[in-house]
Amino acid sequence: MFSGKTEELIRRLKRAKFARQRVEIFKPAIDIRYSEDSVVSHDSNSISSTPIESSASILLLSTDIDVVGIDEAQFFDKGLVDVCKQLADSGIRVIIAGLDMDYKGVPFGPMPDLCAIADEVSKVHAICVRCGQLAYISHRIVDNDKRVLLGEKDEYEPLCRECYAIALQESLE
Numbered sequence: 745m746f747s748g749k750t751e752e753l754i755r756r757l758k759r760a761k762f763a764r765q766r767v768e769i770f771k772p773a774i775d776i777r778y779s780e781d782s783v784v785s786h787d788s789n790s791i792s793s794t795p796i797e798s799s800a801s802i803l804l805l806s807t808d809i810d811v812v813g814i815d816e817a818q819f820f821d822k823g824l825v826d827v828c829k830q831l832a833d834s835g836i837r838v839i840i841a842g843l844d845m846d847y848k849g850v851p852f853g854p855m856p857d858l859c860a861i862a863d864e865v866s867k868v869h870a871i872c873v874r875c876g877q878l879a880y881i882s883h884r885i886v887d888n889d890k891r892v893l894l895g896e897k898d899e900y901e902p903l904c905r906e907c908y909a910i911a912l913q914e915s916l917e
């Protein structure tokens with residue numbers, strides 16, 4: 745988290761709109777952290793989007809479209825992989841932002857499969873809040889072991905491997 749995924753997604757989608765391409769943007773309906781119907785970055789950049797419950801809705805809503813953007817892809821069902829494949833096969837540019845791993849370091853939802861079938865993958869990193877190196881994981885700092893827990897700085901901190909190992913050790917003491 746805080747690595748710039750959403751900002752990069754918004755940047756690419758705005759450029760597609762400048763090029764007068766027909767763009768549709770989707771987000772999971774559960775992601776109401778900053779807005780119900782916009783994709784919003786931690787720096788408050790935003791772009792309007794359609795909240796959906798299931799990946800199947802993307803195909804239904806993507807007729808006469810050049811570019812499809814999807815944020816928070818980790819929250820979608822595994823059907824998203826085939827949906828994106830079908831879109832790409834039909835000539836639509838698909839741009840996806842999502843969290844690679846959950847707070848335990850386990851690959852999140854459809855993300856590993858999406859990375860596997862993507863033509864191009866850009867991995868971006870936040871800055872470790874403890875030491876300033878590149879972060880690799882979102883450390884959960886509240887006591888909740890559900891996989892899905894919406895949040896930001898009160899719930900998560902980006903940490904590098906070294907600082908994450910220390911944080912885990914501290915939590916055992």
Ligand SMILES: Nc1ncnc2c1ncn2[C@@H]1O[C@H](COP(=O)(O)OP(=O)(O)O)[C@@H](O)[C@H]1O
Pocket residue numbers: 745746747748749750751752784785786787869870871872873902
């Ligand atoms: N520790 C951090 N490392 C990097 N950026 C951070 C950090 N904390 C806050 N930010 C802010 O978060 C912004 C990225 O937000 P966003 O694109 O929403 O990230 P993501 O979608 O990956 O969570 C950065 O431009 C920066 O201003």
Ligand SMILES: Cc1cn([C@H]2C[C@H](O)[C@@H](COP(=O)(O)O)O2)c(=O)[nH]c1=O
Pocket residue numbers: 745746749750777843845846847848882891892893894895896900
């Ligand atoms: C690590 C982790 C994160 N989440 C949630 C927390 C946020 O609401 C989103 C990630 O958003 P961002 O754009 O990357 O900041 O995911 C979660 O539910 N479970 C986790 O393990």
Ligand SMILES: [Zn+2]
Pocket residue numbers: 872873874875876877903904905906907908
């Ligand atoms: Zn660190």
